[in-house]
Amino acid sequence: MSRPPDLVQGTLDLLILKILALEPLHGWAIGQRLRQVSGNVLQVSDGSLYPALHKLENEGWIKAEWKSTGNNRRAKFYALTRSGRRRLEEETAHWDRLSAAITCIVRLEEA
């Protein structure tokens, strides 16, 4: 991702929370889903994904559980918690406000 890191980190949290709101997934699947849904525009580097996941788990917004996948392998599945859902709503509202503000400025007519 070529945007400045701090914007990415905050937005990444929002994206992960939203994806997990739909269904519990493991880390690899989250990265895949993100790519698919955004049409290959948004790709998370593996170096940022896992620290972000662990930070969210530390804060208590997502919880983790080890489950076995189809191929007899174990994977760590993450799911949204109740406080995570609240956080998701806050972050969504914040993003809406932010993006609306940016849009206003970007769409200003040049004199």
Added chain:
Amino acid sequence: MRHLLRRLHARIRYRRFDANLDEEIAFHRAMKQREWERAGLSDADAARRSRRDMGNITLAREDARAVWIAPWLDGVRQDVRYALRSLRSQPGFTIAACAALVLGIGLNTGLFTVFNAVALRPWAVAHPDSVVTAHHVDSGGGGTSGFGIAEYRYLRDHARTFSGLIAWRQGGGRLGHEQIDSQTPFLFVSGNYFDVLGVRMMHGRGFLPDEDRVEAPQAAAVIGHRLWERQFAADAGIVGRVFRVDDVPFTIVGVAPPGFDGTFPDAQSFWVPLASLQLLSANPAHASRLLTNPTHCCSRMAGRLAPGVTRNQARAELEVLSRVFRTQWNWTEPALWDDPIVLSGTAFLEQPHSKAFLVPPFALMFAAVILVLLLACANVGNLLLARALARQREIAIRLSLGAGRRRVIRQLLTEGFILSCCAGTLALLLASRLPALMARGVLGDHVASRIAPDARVLAFTLGVAALTCLTFALAPALEVTRAAAGTLVAGRDVSPAGRRMRSVLLAAQLALSALLLAGAGLLVRGVEHARTQDPGFRIDGVFVVSLAFPGQAYDQARGRAFVSELHTALSGDDSLGAVALTNTVPLGSARNMTGFRMSGEDEARSRIVQVESVTPEYFGLLRLPSVAGRHLDATDRPGGAITINEAMARRYWPDASPLGQTLLFGDRPREIVGIVRNARTTELDEAVPVYYEITAGGPSTRLLVGSGTTNPAPRVRAVARGLDPRVSVDARPLAAYRDRSLEADRAMALATGAVGLLALLLASVGVFGVFSYVVQERTREIGIRMAIGARAQHVIRLVLGSTARTSLAGLACGFLASLVLSRFLTGKLYGVSRFDATTYIGVAAVLVAAATLATWLPARRATRIDPAAALRLE
């Protein structure tokens, strides 16, 4: 909260956590690999590609981990494990370093335990914070005095800021079975003493109010725990038994708990009511006046503050009440009506004027043990430096790989910290044994019971351990990490900076041990000199005869008569030599003081001076010549003419002759008829102003008998028995008093000497260690030189080389420092010069011998190096 618990859980089960994290990332990589395989790559290629795509896995993993486990904590755990491993791998070094540190820290802890018990601990009573001691401040002299018993009673009855006030006086007496001349200390206390202090009796009870009435004194006593164990064999049926004090029977009503020693700095053996002063005094009428007369002084007073009252409030109230009392009773001096009162805590250090008594001996001993600690630190620092220098390559690699300098220093410091902690723990164990020995030597038997480490000592030890760690570990760590960077390529040679620091540390060790040994040497010489020098009067062949009268049968007049009869009887006896009477024994601990003024001056100019009350034979017996005028002789009477010594003459009449002058003692004029040569009968190291008068007898009159080498006791006893068989007689040589007065100083000199020898041992081991290391590290170089043709003496000169130069410099510094600092010892040197040549030469010889011995072995090993083997060593 839950999230804190989660973090804690991760920190504790970190291995499981690490495994999970690894598995999670491995799963991710496996999925990525499968995708590449599906895209058409071979297995190996897919694996490689997926790994490359993961980017810096390690960093991601560390970041993820860092969310749960703080990285610095991780680092500390790593450091500790590494330090333990490396310490375990070199047991010789670890033991040597630990031993040196235990010595240094242990000595400090031991001394602090003694100091704590003597000066810092409050009384062993309930809630000691609310107990305060009270003193009157002398508006004139700045000293402090106590309270009269009548005044105490008034204050006790009227003070509302105190929940209770107690008073006590020191007493001394002979217990039933003891020898004459041995005094057991005890206290006369007010009836509410044990109640106010909240002391719970182990057996029996404290005193009842009825037992402390002046009109009807009761012979009741509460004995201390130690006395109960020692003299009464811990008898459980002790209550009701009777024991004799100065031949007066006292009934035991209770036993104090262990740990309670009374309210005086010295441990007290037992307590009796104040009113019983009349039972034990040779003059009961005087005693009862002491207890009731409002103008009499001075007993000690203390009290427990009422809840919520501050010291200031209590003090103000006491001052007001005191003034009311004194104006009411029309005290002799109106100026004294407004004497300020000061309240202080119960620890000895908090008492007014205790510092002058405590500070000199403790300051000296603390200085000595701190020097030993510094020495131990320098020693261990050198050892650590040697080890760190050996690891320079490893450190250089770490630094160049990206470890911060601070991180490497922290790792080196951790080793030092572990050493200090171990040493500190062992030192605490040592401190439970050592202080009792130290205290008995320096302060006598009384205080030894209360010496045990407590929380304050523990905190002190921890502090010392931490400080020592910083001292000995920091400098080498800084040094090595600074030098490490450039030596990676250079091979094994020690950087010049490292070598210099090592020499400096070695020089420091030698300087400190020179300083300690010189100080110890001076003290020991001082005490020996005091014992052997001429104090200005005769000691050999003089015996001090003490008499003990049976309790109530003898009052002052009868006692005086008996002594004078005995004196006359003995003077006629040829086998005994001269016999004189004196009220104070030379070099004993008692002294009598009176006030006088010059004729024509008024009362306010009264000066205090010491008096010796003697008979005319005193001067001949002790060989005190007269330097002007005449001696007192048979024509003089008590209260008549006096003679003074040279010190008094010089102090008060520096220009004129004092002969013929009249001094006023109270209202009585007395003429000075002679000047006597100075005799150091009070202190061995200086002559104090003294005047001599003819004795009027008194309760503590002793006989001095100049009977040469034979003990006069049998003869005197025979004569005394002829006069009255109930009186017991004891004779002791005057030399015993001199030795007893030197005892404390002697103990201190010996203690310092022991400490000095320990310092020497430490320094020698340090020298040995350094030189061995030097030989080992320059083995290759020595081998080359020997192969080219160097001989043994060249090799030795090489090994000793510059290190010897710095060592000599260190010794010189040490001597210089001791020359300068010996100023602080002058009080204890008894006339030995600060620059005493014998001491310094002796110490130099000892140090040179020790250093030679310590370097001999490594040097010999150096000459034995086989060049071929040394060259192959690379």
